[in-house]
Amino acid sequence: MGTIRTLAAVLMALSPFALGQGTYTQIDYPGGTCTAIFGINNSGDVVGYYAANSAYHGFLLSKGSYTTIDYPGAPDTYLLGINDQGQVVGEAVNPERTGTVGIVYDMATQMFSKSGSFPNAYTVFSAINNAGAIVGAVEMAGSTNDIGFELVDDTYSELRSPALVSVSPNAINSSGESIGNAVNSLGTGVNFLFHGDFQRSGIPNEIAYASGINDAGAIAGYYYPNTSSCDGFLYQNGIFQPLSFPGSTDTIGRAVNNANAMVGYFNIGSVTHGFLYIPEDGTRW
Secondary structure (H helix, E strand, O other): OHHHHHHHHHHHHOOOEOOOOEEEEEEOOOOOOEEEEEEEOOOOOEEEEEEEOOEEEEEEEEOOEEEEEOOOOOOOEEEEEEOOOOEEEEEEEOOOOOOEEEEEEEOOOOEEEEEEOOOOEEEEEEEEOOOOOEEEEEEEOOOOOOEEEEEEOOEEEEEOOOOEEEEEEEEEOOOOOEEEEEEEOOOOEEEEEEOOOEEOOOOOOOOEEEEEEOOOOOEEEEEOOOOOOOEEEEEEOOEEEEEOOOOOOEEEEEEEOOOOOEEEEEEEOOEEEEEEEEEOOOOOO
């Protein structure tokens, strides 16, 4: 691991950097003991989850107003992505706590419109684009490997490569490009871009986790500059921009919209807070 981190540091040193100039806003669900943001659309609506009363609850923050969104009967709900039509995706824990189901919620109807699961498995809907295509993953009982998929209408298509033993897509943009993380046959973690086939994401740091992608191809995520903490990043046009919430011990970037506004969460001590980062020019860097 030390050798890999050293190599990653060399790669980073050889890559163009941009300083994280912009505005950070802390986001905490009122009354929650921790808050994590996972999705943002082009209207600035954000989704995530918070902890309260020994449970996790999904929530939407839209136009300054917080709304709790819990899947019926689920002890825990996690909201992970949102598109410009107000369709929200995530996962909910089943009542027996033996698995999870992927879920879709519609802001317009304020109802859950779809769910998907596999028997004896953990299923997650990670992101949804403006055409309604969903990416996610399923982990079967007794396995530690993820099977990535794309769901269009009611048809699942597995994201498969002979070179990869675990595939976890995290985001999909309007062009149908998916970004995520995988494990190859050597047990090494890699980033990938999928658009009909698997490609390298181009991120110049393999100790990085690709979490979000916008329509211009900007990638959000997080990486490990050292062995004790992680920072967020935005990567676009060959420029790697580290981002760290002021005073935090860890910053995790999760999603980015077309204005390059990024959301995620950060830790100060043992407490997790959500954040919104807006670039200095309000659009892109």
